[in-house]
Amino acid sequence: MQKLIRKGRGNDLFELALYVLAGVCFVYFLIKGIAPKMWQAVLIAGVLLLIRIVLKLTKTTMFAALRFCVLLFIFITMFLANEFGFYSVIPYLDKVEHLFSGVILCFVGLLIYQKASASEESSVVSSVKVAIWLSLFFSVAMAGVWEIYEFTTDRWFGLNSQNGSLIDTMTDIICGSIGAVLTSLYLVVQAKRRKMPVIDKQ
Template sequence: MQIKKHTDRGNDLFELVMYVVAAICLVSFLIKGEAAKVMEAALIIGVLLLIRIVVKITKTPMFAALRFSVLLFICITMILANELGFYGVIPYLDKFEHLFSGVILCFVGLLIYKKANDRETTKTHNAHVAIWLSLFFSIAMAGVWEIYEFTTDHLLGLNSQNGSLIDTMTDIICGTSGAIATSLYLAVKAKYKKMPLLDDSRS
């Protein structure tokens, strides 16, 4: 329990730093007159606030690993890649984003399983079922995202997939790889250390 408190405190600090960085960027780009960058900075703050609002409304708090993964993903994609222009600095940054999205979606699948299972009167958890559901959910969402990109590219004239099947499949493979790695981690944790999220006894 003490470890959990320290982890949550670390996530709180991480989120606070992101607010500060976004605020600095907003003021800096506002002075420079770069409206697009100002909007991106405002969007970062808005997304962070929206996550808190959704958690509060749904009464579904994110466990530490998921929260950290989401914050890190926002930091990489919205702050480093878009706001600070790291797409041109770090090669294949887009692929790392898809890889990491597989990790996040696997944790989201785990949270969905717990939320749905807690509604049952027995409230018994099966770690194996939870892990498989999380894995398949994450892989499916990788495919759904590419369907979304394909649709917007053709309907709105965008170029998210670079007009390439290779780009599409590489993105799906990256997302799937992240999901597999996370599910293996969860399987090892469930076997040797138990999973606090699914262990009502918190042993």
């Protein structure tokens, strides 16, 4: 499986499966007459397509591990949690999502560093240690930024994303930070083995 993921074929099949599942959900909820769920399926397909468009416009290629994590995150958050209503089935699913987001954002930080250091006009000196530290700090910072966003929308639009609780806010940040730390440790191990399969392109 890992070999397929590195080569990108596993990711291609995974993404195709998500499109098919979104199509099945659209038809099913259309027949059932449940409009919100039907349009949720359309939104999922739109998000998958938007990611491809953004990558093409920015001329960026996600390395295989990041692409796999993003697709898995979409499956968990948009299909299991929202489309199928698993928030009431799986305890602390929201915390799992924040933990996983820390992993993804750490890889995104690594991608940003990789893209910056690969630029012909860039003065950035490539360094594995710097790449890992940047990835970690980027992910932890984004966990905080997301909570600022939730706090702002709750205040402005009367939402309840943070359940009106500091405990919920801090727990989300902690979960995201734990995901970032674990991913950074994984990158450290790969660096010591003198191989970084996570930066293999798809």
